[in-house]
Amino acid sequence: MRLLKDTRMLRPYVIIIMFFLLTSLLSVQTWAQDSKGDVTICTEDSQWYPYTFQAKGKIEGSLVELTHRALANAGFAHRIVMMPWRRCLLDVKLGNMDGAIGASFSAERAEYMHYPSDAAAAKFENRAAKWRLEYVEYVALSMKAEKFDYDGDLLALPQPVYLPQGFSLVEELIEEGVVVDTRNRRDLENVDRLLMRKNGSVVLVRPLANYAMGRETYANELSISDHPVVSKSVFLGFSKKGQLTADQRESVWMQLELASENKNEILTEILKLSPDDMKN
Amino acid sequence: MLLKFRMSKLKESFQLKAIIILIAFFSNGCFAEQSQYTIGIGNLDHYPYFSANRNSIARDVFDGFADSKGISFEYRPMTISQLHRALLVNDSVDFRFPDHPSWGLDYKQQQKIHYSRGVVEYVDGIITKSERNINSIGKVRVIGAVQGMTLVPYLEVIEENGINVLRTTNFRRLITALINDKVDGVYSNIHVMLGLINESNADVNVSFNYSLPYQRSSYRLSSKKYPDMLKEFDHYLKANSIRIEAIKRNYGITP
Numbered sequence: 001m002r003l004l005k006d007t008r009m010l011r012p013y014v015i016i017i018m019f020f021l022l023t024s025l026l027s028v029q030t031w032a033q034d035s036k037g038d039v040t041i042c043t044e045d046s047q048w049y050p051y052t053f054q055a056k057g058k059i060e061g062s063l064v065e066l067t068h069r070a071l072a073n074a075g076f077a078h079r080i081v082m083m084p085w086r087r088c089l090l091d092v093k094l095g096n097m098d099g100a101i102g103a104s105f106s107a108e109r110a111e112y113m114h115y116p117s118d119a120a121a122a123k124f125e126n127r128a129a130k131w132r133l134e135y136v137e138y139v140a141l142s143m144k145a146e147k148f149d150y151d152g153d154l155l156a157l158p159q160p161v162y163l164p165q166g167f168s169l170v171e172e173l174i175e176e177g178v179v180v181d182t183r184n185r186r187d188l189e190n191v192d193r194l195l196m197r198k199n200g201s202v203v204l205v206r207p208l209a210n211y212a213m214g215r216e217t218y219a220n221e222l223s224i225s226d227h228p229v230v231s232k233s234v235f236l237g238f239s240k241k242g243q244l245t246a247d248q249r250e251s252v253w254m255q256l257e258l259a260s261e262n263k264n265e266i267l268t269e270i271l272k273l274s275p276d277d278m279k280n
Numbered sequence: 281m282l283l284k285f286r287m288s289k290l291k292e293s294f295q296l297k298a299i300i301i302l303i304a305f306f307s308n309g310c311f312a313e314q315s316q317y318t319i320g321i322g323n324l325d326h327y328p329y330f331s332a333n334r335n336s337i338a339r340d341v342f343d344g345f346a347d348s349k350g351i352s353f354e355y356r357p358m359t360i361s362q363l364h365r366a367l368l369v370n371d372s373v374d375f376r377f378p379d380h381p382s383w384g385l386d387y388k389q390q391q392k393i394h395y396s397r398g399v400v401e402y403v404d405g406i407i408t409k410s411e412r413n414i415n416s417i418g419k420v421r422v423i424g425a426v427q428g429m430t431l432v433p434y435l436e437v438i439e440e441n442g443i444n445v446l447r448t449t450n451f452r453r454l455i456t457a458l459i460n461d462k463v464d465g466v467y468s469n470i471h472v473m474l475g476l477i478n479e480s481n482a483d484v485n486v487s488f489n490y491s492l493p494y495q496r497s498s499y500r501l502s503s504k505k506y507p508d509m510l511k512e513f514d515h516y517l518k519a520n521s522i523r524i525e526a527i528k529r530n531y532g533i534t535p
Binding site (some may be wrong): 106107108110111120121123124151153155156173176177 | 346373380381382397398403416417418432433437490491492493494497498500518
């Protein structure tokens, strides 16, 4: 009976101690935000050469390098992790990742991701956005025997069009009535699939298409379209559930613009990496 | 003797007539190429893109092609659902315009439809009242659209977000619904809709909302029966691209 009474007496103290503990924990979290805690950014693992890819066990690529520089110059400790593109987008949506490298604008993604303010307008006006990571050009690879040259009509692309899953281009082509095959996760696997099946086409970024054509076996059998199938700005997008404030996001994008002044040098360095270093 | 002579004359005359009738039949029916074709055309005025009762970009292009081929087109205005039936069920038109591989998939199903290259480019998207400040799909509850129109970029979103679609039989009712806030936005060819709202002198500020999904594509000519004619039409479009761009500019549409 006495013990019970003592326990009851203790309760107010326990509550006060818990209150102080919680308050101190919350203040630590606030401090962490103020001092710009580690920012985690994801990038896709489909070997999107030369923009983001893995070589000799390291995450490389011009977009990765630009992101490193922009975040560091804006004062953020950060880490970049590689994962399948769809999972990367899902983690950004859930707030497990603070941002994603190389996301083009789409209304659906804008529901959970912050883009620079002119991203939607630039897409509509078919121009490069101001605070982009890169303005990417996609071209078509097809069998030489097909004698295909893209002239602006998406339906005329040799079908199926092989593309990695999760790319916004997949939805855009399907909306145009184009038959798309997304069985493979990587562009170069798609090139092999095209060579094996000898029908259809692969739509991929121009530098990677040029790299593929640098391989003798590919060059003998494939042709590359001169006219781009589509061009689009890609961004460093930030999660709406992430830790960066509007001012912080803007400061990173401004640093990105500054870092982009050296884009050609960065790209030259990246292109020195032997394509054979890429882990397919 | 006289009877025999008359009988043989009658026989000759009959054979001659039969030959003439046969020649006439084959020359008009079987052996001659068809010279007139029908195009089922959307009856909702999408001037300057296409129109059932006045000149338009599409009509100028089709008539130019017809002249070059020595054929003629008869235009039959129809609602969107009539167009589906006319092309796919009744075979009562030879071609349909406008059409697109993503439209009316429920009707088309397994049927093999052939499409031309794009005749004229368009953007279908959502027009909203500026004061509503709708900048994400999450804020859209009701979309207005005319009967039969396929909201291609919204097909999945409508289901996922529980968005309602209010259908009207004409553009005038759609504009009224927008003005009276019965819908959050109207889905249409943005150039056509903005032009109609402007012509209506309605006291309302509207704009195309490019933060929301939209479709940038081309209106195509389609056919079930004449794929070869469509190939010839494609060839005509390519060979006459400068002339066709001039037609578009003439109607105020620039690339």
